Amino acid sequence: MNVRVWTFRCGRLSLRCGAALLLGVLSVLTGCDRPPQAHKTSVIVLGFDGMEPGLTEKMMNEGRLPNFARLRDMGSFGPLQTVIPPQSPVAWATFATGLNPGGHGLFDFIHRDPSPPQPGPPISPYSAMARTVEDRPWYAKPFIAVLGEEIEWGDYNIPLVSARHELLRHGTPFWQYLTEAGVPAAVYRLPANFPSVHMQGVSFRALTDMGTPDLSDSVGGNFSFYSSDKDFNFRQEIGGGKAYPVQIINGMVLPERAALTGTVKTVLSATEFILPGWHALEPRIDGFAGCVAVASRGSGRGECIRAIRSLDPVTRTITLETPFDFELKPEALVKVFTPCKLYGPANTTVNAKEKPALEASWTAYVDPDQPAACIEIGGRRVVMREGEWSEWQPIEFPMAYGLTAPALLPPVPAMCRLYLRCVRPNFELYVSPINFDPFEPAITFCSPDNFSAEVAGAIGRYYTQGMPENFNALKSLVLTRDEFLQQADIVEEEREKLLDFALDHFQGGLLFFYYGGTDLVSHLFWGVRDPEHPGITDEERVKYAETVEHYYIDADVMLGRTLDWAAENAPDAVIVAISDHGFETFSRGLNVNNWLQEHGFAKMGPFRPSEPLNINWAESRAYAMGINGIYVNLAGRESRGIVKPEDKQALLDEITRELLDEVDPKTGRHIVDTVYQSDRVYSGPYVKTLAPDLQVGYARGYRASWATGLASFGDSVVEDNTNPWGADHCIATHLVPGIIVCNRPLTAQKPGLIDMAPTILRRFGITPPTTLEGRDVFE
Amino acid sequence: MGVLNSILTALFDTVYAVLGLGPRWLSLTILSGVVGVIALIVVRFCSNQAAIGRVKDDIKANMLSLKLFKDELRVVLKAQARLVWAGLRMQYYMVPPLLVMFIPFVLVAAQMGLRYQWRPVETNEPTDLTVLLRPDVPDSALNWVLETPDGVEASPSGRGVRINADRKAVVWNLTGRKPGRHVLTLQNGTESVTKEFVVGRDQDRVSPMRPGPSLLDRILYPAERPFGSDSIIQSIAVTYPPRDSWFHGADWWVFWFLVLSIVIALLLKPVFGVKL
Amino acid sequence: MAKIKIDDALYDRVKRVADTAGYASPEEFITYVIERELDKIAPDNVSDQEVMERLRGLGYIE
Incomplete structure (x- = not known):
């Protein structure tokens, strides 16, 4: 988290005292915080991320997905066309807005600023879903005018100009049309919807998911791992977590180094x-x-x-x-x-050149002979046995110390889960990414502001970050596959409780509920289907042969609960289950920048190959960044652009042709199935400014290499993927369609994600605006 | 101390058996009112009301002279000095009733703390039990075994996790599966002690600590019989969550209790003919 | 603005690499490289390094 976001929330608390009454009156008048209201029409959409049509159909036919089969028998089942590229933020943004990526502005997980402020790299990557922006709320402006942008207070600077997250998905989400027409809506954990934008008019409830950061502002979450084993094999370089060495003295766990x-x-x-x-x-x-x-x-x-x-x-x-x-x-x-510490983001309010990280202390005591430890954290003692996961532990990260500063800079409320892997011979403790506490949300991951607390009051604390299955802990070898699945089961339990809450509080209108387990588990376990997969051992292939199926069955159970609830409470409800894309194994990765170099389109920069943004800008005509994108180093757009606009199309055609011809020397198969030129496949205001010039649609089994995402180079043009992340969907769009199952007959020949918004609006008698590109799939 | 605490706890349990039927804000307001009235009575009988009356007259007279002779510096300064003196005298006359009230007030506040500062754990809400031992006990003194009644689960079951580092203690995780006021039994060889554990009954008072010889602990946690100075146990504590309310919740209740009792006392002082 | 002295041969090397990397001047390149290395040693605010770290945490890249 940028701590200024939190100081903004605190500052807002104190500064808005005078405005609170007015805001309260306004919110009552505008109804932005109304309790759920009844509505005669019900539409329930369940979003199962990454559910693949082939496996779904096979399992339905085998009787292993009885509720999907039940829903199919009530209406229809079929593939659902996805988007270019088939990445979840892009796909769910299309679902939400009814627009192609050119209209909603999300083209990849990662975008780049082609001409960032200097000095700095010639281009600058950023997370495409949301960003942090400066904020000067109206009630702070008089104070800023008089006191300046921050007030020096002893060792601290109290910021008056603060920060907030801004959603980078553009376009109007369909629920805005619904709420404007008086239809209540509840949108649970939709990806690429953080920060949640409050709706006015009728009841609107939302919780966000993919794109919602943890305390360190990381979209995937940053775990911590404490180990007294000096030889612990840990891949720290992959990101998403850090390891800290500790030691045990007289049964007490202490940092490796004395202060x-x-x-x-x-x-x-x-x-x-x-x-x-x-x-x-x-x-x-x-x-x-x-x-x-x-x-x-x-x-x-x-x-x-x-x-x-x-x-x-x-x-x-x-x-x-x-x-x-x-x-x-x-x-x-x-x-x-000093005690062992959990670390948060840099505390930018400290009046010093080097900003220390936010810290929260913990201490552990190892029992003299039992395989258990007592961990003191957040003012509580937690007794844990080896191999045990804790409940959520609320913790506070102090922003300031002293007599007066903490009143102006109160501690940041957060929470974590612990996993005590072992106490002997080495102490090993995994701490989940520090999540924001739903009881005191410090960032806007819900609508209305108190909704996350209302949910937590009913079902207990829950993961508030997006993509909560901690894949980074598995990728960095901190958690084993079994331990990852234990953690994923915890997430699953929370999801089931959340679905029950959502159904209990649904009184008509729209209910959308997102289930992400099918996607993240498939990324890590779908690869077992490939007998040649270089990242999976024979033992794993046998042991985890049914893991993805297990999660499909969980998804079926959740669908079953929904169908049962609807049969009893809303027999006329339209029920639709969809997924945003399918899945394929990912056994070989194309180092796109190496390929561009080999074909004379790019040249490596002066740094080590694995360094990010390692492009020789003076001699590169194109560069690859993100998961599917290739950009032309275009003069007048890129800060060091060398390709004249009139030469761009010829270059794109040349790259397209050569990519399609490329054959993997190891397998003899084509690596790329389709290359999409943005000008031809997208339309809308964001194509020129944000879209990669080419989107690479990989063939089955292939994907961009790990190094490509941040414009780095690998050791060879094509490489084996030995990462636990052994399956993916960021390939040619037509190879990985999603699914649609619904209790109404589909009339559309090729229903797509882009059709969902107009379809939902029609069910409530609302004529979709002409800007929406899809059509009603039932008419 | 122990006997007094037992009597007070029984008395407050009886009072709350009635007050607990209503909302918590009401019970806090009623008790604050009662304490305000008792304070008035104590002031009425333990202070020199005649002298306080004279001081108040002095204050009035000097305030009047400040108003009438605001242009005459000497008179103003003199009146101000007299006001300060009157204030000091007033405080002096309030010392006896404050002394009389201090100890009962602390004991009452401790009883109220058990009802407003913490709440019982909810069913299935985990918490911890900690037996803190004297730092000089041998390692064998850490071998406590916990016996839980039906409706309470402990982890680990039986022997707790032992802390033998900067302090000596034994810790368990506790989860209440059934609501009720449970009794936990701890055994170490032939020694057996108990600790109460309240689950799920929101209106109930809790006892976060069964105290040891520390006088402060005995005052603050009066509900259970304390351990003697010869015991190896310094305390047995259960972590209860703080009550969450800006009026009758953790820490705030003390503030509102003081404010309300003072306001009610000031409002009712003419009724009791008390000069303040 | 503070000035620092570096060896002529090193400056030539910097100039050559800065040209290759597409930087407008050796000064700009030196500033960027020093900032990047400093971010690794002692991060200040949200550094480029931290941004990269967060993007890596997405799972899809390393």
């Missing part, structure tokens, strides 16, 4: 002594509650831990809670430890 090591100068009493060397500690003096001193006996053998009651920075005196269990003598070695 201060010194010899006692003077012993004042059994619990008081003077320890020089404080300059090393003073910057961190605020975090000292809960520190421990470890003293060695004179001989250096044996250590004893005691909690510190107080520290006097003037006299350098340490006072302990209880005396050491041996007599402390001058010259004895004492180490002072």
Whole structure:
């Protein structure tokens, strides 16, 4: 999180006191926070991310998806046309707006600014779904005019110009037309919908998913892993998490390094002594509650831990809670430890050049002989056995220390789940990405503002970040496949509770509910279907042969609950289950920038090949970035562009032709199935400014390599994919259609995601605006 | 102390058996009112009302002279000095009733804290139980075994996780499966102690700690019999969640209790003929 | 603006690489490289490095 987003929320709390009454009256008048209202027409759409038509149909025919079959028997089943490229944010944005990517402005997970401010790289990548922008709310403007953009307050700068997230999906979502027409709507966890935009007029409820960050502002979430094993094999470079070394002293888990090591100068009493060397500690003096001193006996053998009651920075005196269990003598070695820390984002309010990270302390005690530990975190003690997952642990990240600053910069409320992998011989603790607490949402992941708390009050805390299955922990080898599935099951339980809540509170109108488990589990386990997959062992192929099916069955159970609920409460409801794309194995990756270089379109930059943005801009005519995109290094658009606009089309045709001809030397198969030229496949205001000039539609089994996303180079043009992420869908659009199952007969020959918005609007008697590109699939 | 606490706890349990039928804001307001009235009575009988009356007259007279002679610097300064003196005298006359009220007030506040500061855990809401031991006990003193009644689950079952580092303690996770006021039994060899654990009954008072010899703990956590100074146990604590309300929730209740009792006392002082 | 001295041979090398990398001047290239390396050692605010890290966390790229 950009902490300014939080200070904005806090600042808003204090600054809006005067405006609160007015806002309250307005919100009542406009009805933006109305309770759910009844409506005579009901449309329920369940979105199962990444459900593949072939497997779905096979399992239905085998009787393993009885509820999908039941829904099919009531109406129709078939493939659902997806979008170019078949990536979830792009697809769900089309679902939400009824527009092609040229109209809603999402073309990939990653976009690039072709001409960012200098100095800096000639292009700059960013997450396409949302960004953080400066915010000057009207009620802050008078204060900013008088006091400036921030107020210096001791060691802190209280920002008045703050920040907020901005949704980068453009176009009008169909529920806006619904709510304007008086139809209540509830949109649960739709991807690419963060931050949630509040609707006015009638009841509107929303929770967001994919695109919603964790506390560190990471869309995939940043886990933490603490291990006392110095040889732990951890792929830190992949991103999405960090490992921290710890050690165990007398059963207590402490950071690997002491904050201060010194010899006692003077012993004042059994619990008081003077320890020089404080300059090393003073910057961190605020975090000292809960520190421990470890003293060695004179001989250096044996250590004893005691909690510190107080520290006097003037006299350098340490006072302990209880005396050491041996007599402390001058010259004895004492180490002072701060507790282990969970880290958040940089605290930009600190008035210093180097901004320290937000921190929250935790401590663990390992039982002397049982395989269990007691972990103190967030003011609570959690007893965990090896292999056990904890409930959500609420924690606060202090923004400021001292007497007055915390009142102006209150702590950030958040939460995490713990997984105690083992305590002996090494202590290993996984901490989930730090999620925002739904009881006190610090960012706008729900509508209305108190909705996340209302849900949590009913079902307990839940993952608030998007894509909650922690695939990065598996990709970086911190969690094993089994441990990942345990975590995914926790997410699954939360989803089931959320669906029950959604159904219990649905009184007609529109209900959309998103289920992401089928996608993330398929990314990691669909690969077992490929007997040649280089990233999967024979043992894994057998052990996880049915894992994806297991999640399809879970999806079926959720559909069954919905059908049962509707049969009882809304027998006339239109029920539609869709997926945004299908799946394919991903066993070979094309290093697109290597390929461009080999074919004379690009040249590698001066850095190591794996460095991001490693393009020689002076000699490259094209570069690849994102998951499907290739951009022309166009003069007048790219800051270092060299291709004249009149030469662009010929270049695109040349690249297209050569890509389609490319054959994998290992398999002899074509790597690329289709190449889409943006000018030809998209229409709308964002094609010229944001779209990649080419979208590569890979053949089955292929995808862009891992390095391509950030414009890096690999070791070879085509490489084996040995990553646990062994399946994907970012390939040629026609190879990975989604599904549609509904309780009405489909009349459309080739129904597509783009048709869903007009179809839903028609069910409520609303004529879709002419800007919508699709058609009603039932008429 | 222990006997007094037992009597007070029984008394408050009886009072709340009635007050607990209504909303929590009402019980806090009624109790604040009762405390305000008792404070008035104490002031009426434990303070020198005649002297307070004289001081109030002085204050009135000097306020009048400030108003009438605001252009005469000497008179203004003199009146201000007299006002300060009157204020000091007023505080002096309030010392006896404050002394009389201090201890009962703290004891009442401690009882109220058990009802407004924390709430019982909900069914299936996890929490923890911690037995804190004296730092000088041998390692064998950590071998406590927890016996849970029907409706309470402990993890680990039986022997708890032992902390033998900067302090000595034994910890369990507790989850209440059935609502009720449960009794947990802890055993170490022949020694057996109990601790109450409240689940699911929102209006109930809780006892976050069965205290040891610490006087402060005994005052703040009066509901259960404390351990003697010869016990190896310093305390047994259950973490209860704080009550969430800006009026009758954690920390806020103290503020509103003070404000309401003072406001009610000031409003009712003519009724009781008290000079303040 | 502060100035620093570097070896002539190093400057020539910087100039050559900056040209290759498409930077407008050796100064701009040096500023970018130093900032990028500093971000790795002591990040300040939301650095380019952090942005890359977050994008990697999407799962689809590394």
